[in-house]
Structures are given as C-alpha cells and as structure tokens.
Amino acid sequence: MRLSEFFTKTRREAPRDETAKNAILLSRAGFIYKEMAGVYALLPLGLRVIRKIEGIIREEMECAGASEVLLTTLQSPALWERTGRWSDETVDNWFKTSLKDGSPLGLAHTHEEPLTALLAHYVSSYRDLPRLVFQFQTKFRNELRAKSGILRGREFVMKDCYSFARNEAEHAELYQRMKQAYTRIFERVGIGEHTYCTRASGGSFSRASEEFQTLTDAGEDIIYIDPATRTAINAEVIDEAVLAELKLSRERFIEKKAIEVGNIFPLGTKFSEPLELNFTDEHGEKRLVVMGSYGIGLGRLMGTVAEVLSDEHGLLWPRSIAPFDVHLVKIRNPKFEIRNTPQIINHVAAEADRLYDTLSEQGVSVLYDDREAVSAGEQFADADLIGLPFRLVVSEKTMAVGRYEVRERASGEVDFIEAEALVNRLMVP
Amino acid sequence: MRLSEFFTKTRREAPRDETAKNAILLSRAGFIYKEMAGVYALLPLGLRVIRKIEGIIREEMECAGASEVLLTTLQSPALWERTGRWSDETVDNWFKTSLKDGSPLGLAHTHEEPLTALLAHYVSSYRDLPRLVFQFQTKFRNELRAKSGILRGREFVMKDCYSFARNEAEHAELYQRMKQAYTRIFERVGIGEHTYCTRASGGSFSRASEEFQTLTDAGEDIIYIDPATRTAINAEVIDEAVLAELKLSRERFIEKKAIEVGNIFPLGTKFSEPLELNFTDEHGEKRLVVMGSYGIGLGRLMGTVAEVLSDEHGLLWPRSIAPFDVHLVKIRNPKFEIRNTPQIINHVAAEADRLYDTLSEQGVSVLYDDREAVSAGEQFADADLIGLPFRLVVSEKTMAVGRYEVRERASGEVDFIEAEALVNRLMVP
Numbered sequence: 001m002r003l004s005e006f007f008t009k010t011r012r013e014a015p016r017d018e019t020a021k022n023a024i025l026l027s028r029a030g031f032i033y034k035e036m037a038g039v040y041a042l043l044p045l046g047l048r049v050i051r052k053i054e055g056i057i058r059e060e061m062e063c064a065g066a067s068e069v070l071l072t073t074l075q076s077p078a079l080w081e082r083t084g085r086w087s088d089e090t091v092d093n094w095f096k097t098s099l100k101d102g103s104p105l106g107l108a109h110t111h112e113e114p115l116t117a118l119l120a121h122y123v124s125s126y127r128d129l130p131r132l133v134f135q136f137q138t139k140f141r142n143e144l145r146a147k148s149g150i151l152r153g154r155e156f157v158m159k160d161c162y163s164f165a166r167n168e169a170e171h172a173e174l175y176q177r178m179k180q181a182y183t184r185i186f187e188r189v190g191i192g193e194h195t196y197c198t199r200a201s202g203g204s205f206s207r208a209s210e211e212f213q214t215l216t217d218a219g220e221d222i223i224y225i226d227p228a229t230r231t232a233i234n235a236e237v238i239d240e241a242v243l244a245e246l247k248l249s250r251e252r253f254i255e256k257k258a259i260e261v262g263n264i265f266p267l268g269t270k271f272s273e274p275l276e277l278n279f280t281d282e283h284g285e286k287r288l289v290v291m292g293s294y295g296i297g298l299g300r301l302m303g304t305v306a307e308v309l310s311d312e313h314g315l316l317w318p319r320s321i322a323p324f325d326v327h328l329v330k331i332r333n334p335k336f337e338i339r340n341t342p343q344i345i346n347h348v349a350a351e352a353d354r355l356y357d358t359l360s361e362q363g364v365s366v367l368y369d370d371r372e373a374v375s376a377g378e379q380f381a382d383a384d385l386i387g388l389p390f391r392l393v394v395s396e397k398t399m400a401v402g403r404y405e406v407r408e409r410a411s412g413e414v415d416f417i418e419a420e421a422l423v424n425r426l427m428v429p
Numbered sequence: 430m431r432l433s434e435f436f437t438k439t440r441r442e443a444p445r446d447e448t449a450k451n452a453i454l455l456s457r458a459g460f461i462y463k464e465m466a467g468v469y470a471l472l473p474l475g476l477r478v479i480r481k482i483e484g485i486i487r488e489e490m491e492c493a494g495a496s497e498v499l500l501t502t503l504q505s506p507a508l509w510e511r512t513g514r515w516s517d518e519t520v521d522n523w524f525k526t527s528l529k530d531g532s533p534l535g536l537a538h539t540h541e542e543p544l545t546a547l548l549a550h551y552v553s554s555y556r557d558l559p560r561l562v563f564q565f566q567t568k569f570r571n572e573l574r575a576k577s578g579i580l581r582g583r584e585f586v587m588k589d590c591y592s593f594a595r596n597e598a599e600h601a602e603l604y605q606r607m608k609q610a611y612t613r614i615f616e617r618v619g620i621g622e623h624t625y626c627t628r629a630s631g632g633s634f635s636r637a638s639e640e641f642q643t644l645t646d647a648g649e650d651i652i653y654i655d656p657a658t659r660t661a662i663n664a665e666v667i668d669e670a671v672l673a674e675l676k677l678s679r680e681r682f683i684e685k686k687a688i689e690v691g692n693i694f695p696l697g698t699k700f701s702e703p704l705e706l707n708f709t710d711e712h713g714e715k716r717l718v719v720m721g722s723y724g725i726g727l728g729r730l731m732g733t734v735a736e737v738l739s740d741e742h743g744l745l746w747p748r749s750i751a752p753f754d755v756h757l758v759k760i761r762n763p764k765f766e767i768r769n770t771p772q773i774i775n776h777v778a779a780e781a782d783r784l785y786d787t788l789s790e791q792g793v794s795v796l797y798d799d800r801e802a803v804s805a806g807e808q809f810a811d812a813d814l815i816g817l818p819f820r821l822v823v824s825e826k827t828m829a830v831g832r833y834e835v836r837e838r839a840s841g842e843v844d845f846i847e848a849e850a851l852v853n854r855l856m857v858p
Contacts, residue, residue: 005494005496006496007496007548007551007552007557007560007562007593008551009551033547033550035500035501035503035504035505035543036503036505039501039503040501041498041499041500041501041543041547042498042499043498044496044497044498047497047498047499050499065434067434067435067436067473068473068476069470069471069472069473069476070470070471070476070479071464071470072464072468072469072470072584073502073567073569073584074464074465074468074524074569074583074584075464076464076465095503095526095527095534096526097524097525097526097536098524099571099583100571100572100573105524107526107536114464114470118462118470119436121462122436122437122438123436128436131436133436138502138567140502140503142528142529143529144529154503154528155501155502155503164436
C-alpha cells in the first residue's frame with residue numbers, strides 16, 4: 001500500500017485526552033481513532049492488525065474443533081431473567097435500549113445466555129455432544145470509567161468460545177484443549193514469554209478459573225509469579241490453601257502488574273440448568289450439559305502488544321500480526337541533497353516502485369512511503385512509530401553501492417543486502 | 430466439514446412465526462437463527478455465505494481503491510446534532526441508550542457523520558484527496574415492523590463506502606467507479622441478470638440517486654423496467670420529465686416488484702458543510718469536500734439470493750457464495766439394503782472418507798454427510814434443502830460401477846463420473 005494513498009497520517013503529539021501508552025502510540029501512528037472514552041474506531045493499519053490476530057485465533061479455534069457463529073447484539077430480557085442476569089443490580093454494565101413499542105432490550109456484554117438457548121434448540125441426545133462454538137462479536141460494556149485506551153473498552157470485539165460436554169471428565173478434556181489453544185495464540189501473537197496462565201477466582205460460577213495475564217506496568221491486575229516454575233496466582237486468590245495445593249512457598253512469588261488477555265472458565269451447569277440445555281444419555285436418562293467459556297478481547301490484545309513491545313520511538317510489531325511486513329522508504333538522500341536533480345529523483349522512484357511490485361508479487365506485504373516533499377528524518381521517524389518488522393531504504397546512496405539498506409525494527413540491526421538475497425531476507429522464515 | 434460434527438440440524442417444518450420465504454428456508458436449512466423479529470444470529474453455514482459475500486465485496490472495494498476501516502456503533506449526539514439527525518423526529522429509527530452518568534448515546538444506523546468527522550481530522554490539502562473509505566459494520570435500525578426475514582433487519586451487517594472528492598467532476602468519476610464495482614458484485618454473487626440499476630429519489634440529499642434492485646415477488650419496492658434497454662425507474666420517481674430525459678416512452682416499461690440490494694448516493698456537501706470537512710485547493714482557497722455514499726446490506730443480499738434462486742426443494746447457491754462446493758453423501762443404498770453387512774458399510778465409509786480428504790486437499794470445500802442411522806431419502810432432502818452446487822454420492826452401487834454420482838443442484842443433471850475426471854469436474858471452472 002502506498003502511503004501517499006493513505007487517508008490517515010502520523011502525529012508528532014499525543015492526543016491531549018489520552019494518558020495510556022497504548023492509546024497514545026496507536027493514535028499517533030494512525031491505528032485507532034477515539035470516538036469517545038473507551039470507544040475507538042479502527043483505521044486501516046489497526047484493522048489489519050486486528051484481522052491478523054483474528055486469523056490466528058480462528059485457526060487455533062478451528063484446529064480445536066470449534067464451529068464459528070455470529071450471535072446478535074440486541075437481546076431481549078427473557079433469557080437473561082431466567083439466569084438472573086437482566087437486572088442492573090446483578091449486572092452493572094448493561095447498555096439498555098428499547099423497541100418502538102417500548103419493550104426493553106439490552107446490548108450483549110457476553111453471550112452465555114443466547115448461545116445456551118441456541119444449543120438447547122439443537123441438542124437433544126448424547127450423540128449431539130460434545131460441541132465447541134465460537135464467534136468474533138462486538139461486546140458492549142457500560143464501564144463507569146474507561147481510561148486505559150483500548151485495554152478496557154465500552155465497545156470492543158471479543159472472541160468468545162463456549163464448550164458443551166456430557167460430563168465433568170469430557171468438560172475437562174475440552175477445557176485443556178482450549179488452554180493449549182490459548183497458550184499457542186499468545187505465543188503466535190508474540191507475547192508468549194510475557195504471559196502467564198494464572199489461578200484466578202471462579203466468581204459466582206465455579207470454584208476457580210484461569211486467566212492469561214501479560215506482565216506490564218499498564219496492567220490493572222496484581223499477580224504473583226514464580227518465574228522458575230512459571231506458576232502464577234492472582235492476588236485475590238493467593239492464600240495458604242492454594243500454596244499448599246501447589247506445593248510452593250510464598251517466598252518464591254514476586255508481585256507483578258499484569259493485564260488479563262484471556263480467561264478460561266468452567267461454568268458447570270450454571271447456565272444449562274436455568275436455560276434447560278439437557279440431553280438424553282446412553283441409558284435414556286435426561287442430564288444437564290456441562291459448560292465452559294473462553295474469552296479473548298482482540299483490541300485489548302492489540303493494546304497489550306503495543307504496551308509490552310514498544311520502545312521510545314514507537315510501536316514494534318511481531319511479524320505475525322504486523323499490518324505490513326516491510327516499510328519501504330524512498331528517500332532523497334540528504335547527503336546528496338545538492339545533486340537531487342529530477343533525473344536522480346526519478347531514478348530512485350523507479351527503483352523503489354520496482355521493488356514495491358517485486359516484493360508484493362512475492363507475497364511480502366509492503367507499506368510504501370512514496371511521499372514527496374517529506375524529509376528522510378520524518379520518514380524514518382514515521383517508520384519507527386508505525387513499527388513494521390523491517391525498514392527497507394532506497395536512496396541514491398544505496399543505489400550507488402548496489403545494495404539495499406534493511407533495518408530490523410526490533411534489534412535496530414542494519415544490513416546492506418544484495419538484490420538477489422533481498423526477498424529471502426524479507427520472506428517469512 | 431463433517432455433518433456429524435455440526436451442532437445445527439435441518440428442520441422439516443417452517444418456524445411457526447416466519448412468513449418470509451428467505452427466513453423459512455434459511456432457518457430450516459440451519460443458516461440462521463431468529464433471536465427476535467428482525468434480529469438473526471448466523472449459524473456456521475450462514476456465516477460462511479456471509480464471509481464469501483464479504484470477500485467478493487472487499488475485493489471489489491479494494492480494486493476501486495478504497496481503504497477499509499471499522500467505525501463504532503456507539504455514537505454521541507454532538508456530531509449528529511450538527512447535521513440535524515440526532516432528533517427522533519427527523520430520524521425515526523434510532524436505538525438510543527446512555528452512559529452511566531446519564532449522557533445519551535445512539536447506536537449507529539449509518540456512518541456519514543462519524544466518517545466525515547474522521548476525515549476532517551486528516552484532510553487539509555487538495556493533496557489529501559480524493560479518497561474512498563469503506564467498512565463492514567453492524568447497523569442498528571429500530572424498525573416499527575420487521576416481517577421480511579433477513580431482508581429488513583433491526584440489526585444487520587452492512588458494507589458502507591463513502592467517497593470524498595475535490596469537486597463535482599472528480600465525484601462523478603468516483604461515483605462511476607463505485608457503480609461499476611456494484612455491477613460486478615451483483616454479477617459475481619449470482620443475481621446479475623435479475624438486478625437492475627434504477628433511477629431513484631435523492632431524498633433530502635440530492636436531486637437523484639441510484640438503486641440496485643433485484644426482481645422478486647418478495648420485494649417491498651415497485652420498479653418499472655424496460656428489459657430491452659435494461660433501463661429501470663423506481664415507482665416514486667417515474668414521471669414525464671424523467672421519461673423525456675431518458676427518451677423512452679411510458680409503454681415500454683413493465684411494473685415489477687423488487688428488493689433494493691444496494692444504493693449509490695451523491696451527497697454533495699450535505700455533510701461536509703456542517704461537519705467542516707474542507708480542504709485548501711491549489712490556489713490556497715478553502716473549499717468543501719464533495720461526498721457520496723454507497724451501501725450494501727450483506728444479510729439482505731443473502732436473503733435476496735435465497736428468495737430468487739431457491740426452488741420447492743430448498744436453497745440453490747451459486748458457486749461463488751455457496752458455504753461449501755460439494756455435498757458429499759455416504760449412503761447405505763436402499764436397493765442393496767439386504768446386503769448391507771458391516772463389511773460393505775465400512776467399505777463405503779472408507780471410500781467416502783478418502784474422497785473427502787482428496788477433495789479437501791485439492792481445494793474443493795466439502796460438506797460431508799457422514800451420518801449413520803439416517804436414510805438416503807433424508808440425506809438427499811437435506812442436500813437439496815442446503816443447496817450446495819454439487820451433490821456427490823458414494824454408495825455400494827456407485828462403487829460397483831467404479832464411478833461417482835454427481836448431481837448439479839441448479840439443473841438437476843446427474844452424471845456418473847470416473848475417479849480421474851472427478852476433481853476436474855468439481856473444481857472452480
């Protein structure tokens with residue numbers, strides 16, 4: 001994509017009303033646009049990151065055997081009254097609205113109720129189970145405060161998955177499959193080493209749940225980690241009983257701030273009972289389905305990567321979720337300023353154009369800074385801010401030596417590479 | 430995908446509360462699930478159709494030079510008050526809600542206001558124009574009645590695109606580009622010959638607009654068509670002046686019912702003026718951006734295909750948007766019922782499994798009816814109802830003659846094809 005055709009621009013200054021690093025960097029670099037607190041539009045660069053994250057999650061969900069659906073935002077009270085979650089006193093983050101005839105509606109903040117009811121429509125026999133169902137759906141949560149950029153939104157896309165099993169043993173198998181899928185997702189997205197699977201509270205649903213927590217000072221949660229065993233426990237559940245169960249002493253654990261990037265949750269029969277999701281087993285007996293739920297917020301994940309992997313110059317995307325692979329910069333080399341005749345400029349432009357086409361044909365996605373009247377300094381600052389894995393420079397200087405300048409954003413290492421070796425260097429390893 | 434792993438099932442009976450053919454067929458076949466009137470969840474088969482439609486539209490939008498974004502559902506009144514579209518008296522289909530502090534919010538029913546404001550954030554010079562920006566976003570419309578299945582929803586995904594030009598001539602060029610993209614989209618989706626570009630009212634925005642109307646008795650609109658010249662005019666704008674302009678006589682036109690599957694709309698400076706989207710031209714003068722908007726409802730398009738291309742047996746998907754290419758049916762051939770020993774059944778199952786793997790590897794997507802304990806009659810009825818382009822049968826009978834039975838859903842033609850020719854027959858032409 002040519003930068004000259006982008007409608008967005010980078011900004012030198014942080015937006016006045018943002019304090020969170022993720023929102024400052026992503027706004028300045030042109031990935032997101034704030035509609036109101038906790039409500040962000042995705043610009044072309046941001047949408048490309050979200051689509052890549054979505055692609056990785058979808059692969060892992062399908063690989064685990066889950067089927068994709070898309071449930072609705074608008075919800076009528078009936079189902080939620082049966083589980084006791086319609087009232088604003090039990091659930092304090094509903095957005096509510098109403099139909100023309102005055103009947104109340106809610107905007108879904110989660111989808112246990114409608115999906116359980118949907119499954120009840122189709123599941124009747126033990127032959128219809130087990131099942132895993134997932135979706136990418138926008139959730140609406142009426143948060144009192146929303147100051148963490150895209151880490152805690154009032155409107156955000158979430159991957160939520162739900163498991164439906166015949167008994168606890170089968171549930172445990174599905175739960176482990178999801179846990180492994182989650183571990184792979186965070187590894188593939190590039191924050192595997194910063195992310196711990198923590199023991200967390202089960203809330204009103206179960207004895208315990210697990211969270212995937214990524215270490216960062218921007219996190220709202222406190223967790224205790226033992227780096228040696230990679231064991232982690234949320235602050236609210238660390239106690240003697242849990243430590244005894246894990247056979248680890250309190251001293252091993254270090255306190256860290258972290259952000260919850262995913263959670264996996266045994267639901268038992270909390271929803272199948274009131275919503276009558278049951279099946280007839282092999283012996284003709286009616287039994288309740290045992291459920292679990294598994295969530296990842298896509299925007300929060302992008303924001304977490306922005307917090308964890310950025311530096312003072314800007315963002316720093318892992319290859320797997322970078323909006324483009326390469327930032328191709330065509331520059332008028334300042335050292336040769338005096339010699340920048342139209343011929344030389346055209347020469348450099350033609351070479352950069354050619355390179356853009358060649359790389360694109362080879363499947364390397366390129367953001368091409370083909371802008372005129374912008375200084376090399378500005379171009380480099382933009383490349384650092386946007387944070388693609390590689391910066392590739394074409395200038396009179398690089399053309400004079402017959403090599404291309406390739407700089408790795410993460411390490412800062414610069415190589416001068418011959419034409420023949422270039423595509424190999426930039427292709428996915 | 431194996432049907433035995435699907436959580437959905439087909440239904441013999443129509444849902445009691447549906448009267449629209451599209452909703453009856455799509456519900457019975459397991460593509461959609463009604464949450465409430467005008468609000469439908471997408472089940473795995475329906476989601477696959479929507480994703481294919483989305484893919485075609487995205488290709489055409491990107492080919493026309495448009496950049497993809499994702500704006501937000503939640504809207505604060507400020508922007509909409511500037512264009513006079515916040516009040517429920519001017520816009521009668523708002524869903525409204527509020528933040529915890531009581532500030533009112535709306536759920537976007539369209540996105541001219543926020544996108545114009547977003548562009549005003551980035552556009553300042555003539556060098557920043559022209560631009561085309563599009564998205565796939567859920568719209569919420571508080572319709573008084575919603576009885577047409579997925580043809581008129583209260584919540585539905587729409588592709589909306591907006592053009593931003595420096596002057597009327599440049600706008601006209603973008604508008605024509607979009608018109609051509611729309612023509613290609615409806616052709617590729619398989620309803621090109623049923624779809625007319627009609628002269629329509631410009632509402633309060635402009636003198637005229639154009640709509641893409643697909644002929645079907647399920648349509649809510651009346652249009653007048655001249656099949657010879659493929660000219661069409663909406664009922665509300667056909668008058669002597671328009672006919673004189675087209676140099677066509679009233680007699681040539683036949684009255685038809687149709688459904689609007691897309692519209693393209695010159696907006697002039699209706700939004701750029703109140704929202705101050707202007708630019709400095711080559712002479713240093715400040716001017717208003719000239720806009721256009723271009724919409725397609727994805728669910729409505731799927732519903733229209735269901736209305737137009739179905740028959741008494743069920744749905745009938747064009748290859749381009751079919752959820753799968755082939756419906757592979759493994760049957761216990763009733764003629765050989767008496768000989769259905771476990772050995773023979775295993776033999777047929779192994780052959781069908783092998784075929785499923787081979788076709789999938791060759792890039793032919795297969796819905797594999799691997800169910801046990803279902804009669805061949807039920808399997809064939811399900812295949813007709815779901816409506817994939819090809820039905821491929823593996824039975825003892827087909828194995829005995831060493832050929833496969835391939836039936837084209839649209840024509841009903843049956844061929845017996847040798848193994849070597851099978852993949853070629855089923856690959857995209």
